[in-house]
Amino acid sequence: MELTDIIKAENIVSQKSKLITENVMHYCPGCTHGVVHKLLAEIIEELDIQEKTIGVSPVGCAVFAYNYLDIDWSQAAHGRAPAVATAISRLQPEKYVFTYQGDGDLASIGCAEIMHACNRGENIVVIFVNNAIYGMTGGQMSPTTLLGQVTSTTPHGRDEKLNGFPIKITELLAQLDGTCYVTRQSADTPGAIRKTKKAITKAFQNTRLAKGVSIVEIVGTCSSGWKMSPVASNEWMREHMFKKYPIGDIKDI
Amino acid sequence: MAKFRGAIVVDTESCKGCNLCVVACPTHVIELNTDVNGKGYHYSYMKNPTSCIGCANCGLVCPDSVITVYKKAIDK
Ligand SMILES: Cc1ncc(C[n+]2csc(CCOP(=O)(O)OP(=O)(O)O)c2C)c(N)n1
Ligand code: SF4
Ligand code: SF4
Numbered sequence: 417m418e419l420t421d422i423i424k425a426e427n428i429v430s431q432k433s434k435l436i437t438e439n440v441m442h443y444c445p446g447c448t449h450g451v452v453h454k455l456l457a458e459i460i461e462e463l464d465i466q467e468k469t470i471g472v473s474p475v476g477c478a479v480f481a482y483n484y485l486d487i488d489w490s491q492a493a494h495g496r497a498p499a500v501a502t503a504i505s506r507l508q509p510e511k512y513v514f515t516y517q518g519d520g521d522l523a524s525i526g527c528a529e530i531m532h533a534c535n536r537g538e539n540i541v542v543i544f545v546n547n548a549i550y551g552m553t554g555g556q557m558s559p560t561t562l563l564g565q566v567t568s569t570t571p572h573g574r575d576e577k578l579n580g581f582p583i584k585i586t587e588l589l590a591q592l593d594g595t596c597y598v599t600r601q602s603a604d605t606p607g608a609i610r611k612t613k614k615a616i617t618k619a620f621q622n623t624r625l626a627k628g629v630s631i632v633e634i635v636g637t638c639s640s641g642w643k644m645s646p647v648a649s650n651e652w653m654r655e656h657m658f659k660k661y662p663i664g665d666i667k668d669i
Numbered sequence: 670m671a672k673f674r675g676a677i678v679v680d681t682e683s684c685k686g687c688n689l690c691v692v693a694c695p696t697h698v699i700e701l702n703t704d705v706n707g708k709g710y711h712y713s714y715m716k717n718p719t720s721c722i723g724c725a726n727c728g729l730v731c732p733d734s735v736i737t738v739y740k741k742a743i744d745k
Contacts, residue, residue, distance in 0.1 A: 419718060422676040422741045429675075430728030430738035441733055445710065446687030450732025606693055606726040646687040 433457035435466060439483045446646020448636025449478050451603040452545055455613050456516075457485050463620060469512040470504050472497040474526075476518035477551045477638075495526020498533035501540045512623045514541035520550040523559040523585040530589065537594025537628035541619045544586065544631060547638040548657060555641030559583045562660055567641070582660055586633045590667040596627035598667040602635045602658075604650040627669070635661050673740050675723020679713050680735040686710035690727035690736060696720040699727060 435457035443449050460469050466487055473481040475494035482489035492500040497515035505513040522530050522544050533540065549567055550556040556569040560582050564573040574582070590598040597619055601612040612634055619630035635657050637649035644652060677699070684706060690713050691699045700716035713736075715721060723740025 417674050417741070417743065419676050422674055422723075422739045423678060424739065424741075427723075427739040427741045428737060429723055429740045430725035430736070432734040432737070436734050440683055443732065445685035445732075446689050447732055450734075451730065454732070454734050606729045609729050646689055647692050650689075 433461050435461050435486045437484055437486050441484055442480060443477060444638075444640045446637070446639050446649065447477070448545060448547060448603050448634065448638075449481075451609060452516075452543065452612075452634055452636070453481060453484050455603075455609065455616055456543070459613060459617050459620060460485070460487060460512075463617070465512050465620070468510065469514070470508070472501045472504070472513070472515045474515070474517045474521040475552075476521045478516050478518060478545065479552070481516050495521050495524070496529050497521070498526065498529045498538070498540065498542065502533055502536070502538045505539050509539065509626075512541070512620055513539070514543055514620070516543045517545070518551065518558075519544070519546045519548060519560040519585075520558045523583055527559075527585070530585070531592070534589045534592045534595050534629045534631075537596075539623060539626045540629055541616075541623065542629060542631040543616065543619075544633040545636050546586075546633055546661065547636045547641070548582075549638050549641040551638040551641050555638070555643075559585065560661075562656055565656075584661065586631060586661075587666060589629075589631055593628075595629045595631060595667060596625075596669050597622055597630040597665075599631070599665045600633040600635060600661060600663055602653070602663055604637075604653060608663075633661070635663070671722050671743070673723050673742055674719075675721035675738060675740045676718060677715055677721065677727060677739070678737045681712040681714070682706050682708075683733055683735040684710060684712035685733055686712055687732065688713075689730045689732070693726045693730040695724060695726065696722055
């Protein structure tokens with residue numbers, strides 16, 4: 417069989433989602449944000465909710481998410497995406513409203529907003545990409561940075577005496593009565609990416625059940641901030657991050 | 670013998686040479702080119718095209734959605 421027999425439109429089994437725009441993503445090579453964007457596009461396309469979905473992008477590397485997914489978007493001040501999403505979902509309850517946030521955005525400056533949105537049980541989806549660092553601003557320590565992890569503000573590694581402990585914010589949010597589905601996934605292997613896709617799909621479907629906040633944390637990498645290649649970053653993540661941030665469902669009611 | 674043959678087409682100008690597709694391929698089809706694209710990235714290509722089974726793992730892991738995967742049953 418020649419390649420020309422295989423490379424035909426009727427044989428396509430995987431291609432770029434129609435919801436991904438032609439804009440080249442500004443993310444660094446291998447960045448987890450790209451994989452998560454792609455999954456969101458595929459899920460929104462498969463659920464056929466493009467016209468009903470409104471995303472709220474964060475401050476952080478994903479601030480420009482609105483350039484890459486062809487849906488309606490708003491962009492919030494740093495950490496305030498859950499507050500903006502609250503307003504949108506209350507005013508337009510028929511929509512599918514989600515926030516897209518990094519660990520600096522969600523667990524540091526936006527800690528109050530996410531806590532109270534979860535406590536109020538807003539009907540929103542939270543996509544939380546935890547790369548344990550402030551990627552956009554040059555790789556500073558974030559609340560989820562691991563003990564001993566070297567960042568530009570912890571050049572000798574995070575020290576609990578000076579910097580406190582890494583925070584498992586997702587477990588904290590799971591304790592609030594306003595959350596209905598809380599899970600932690602990753603996007604490093606084909607199998608993990610398939611599981612993450614299922615989890616995000618379920619989170620979006622929960623919107624129609626109006627049971628409260630669905631949170632999907634994706635443990636991810638920031639190869640530029642971590643100063644490793646994308647492949648080495650995934651290996652480092654599996655070895656170190658998964659110990660502190662184990663993969664699996666935390667809450668499902 | 671594999672029951673399917675596959676093939677990939679990479680949008681080479683949009684590839685960032687991250688190497689994630691190379692390690693995700695179970696049959697070692699993909700390599701990064703020694704040549705670079707317009708942005709200076711070593712873009713990926715099918716080094717061993719006859720080994721591709723069309724599993725779409727590479728398409729799944731590519732952060733930039735630049736791979737189209739094709740799969741065709743082998744006629745007996
Ligand atoms: C009010 C305010 N404070 C600080 C900043 C600077 N700032 C921009 S992005 C960022 C951290 C983002 O980190 P994270 O949420 O982990 O996202 P990542 O870039 O890693 O994806 C900070 C502190 C800002 N833009 N606005
Ligand atoms: S700095 Fe980190 S989080 Fe930001 S685009 Fe690059 S790899 Fe991704
Ligand atoms: S995963 Fe995508 S961007 Fe990375 S090397 Fe492969 S084709 Fe290029």
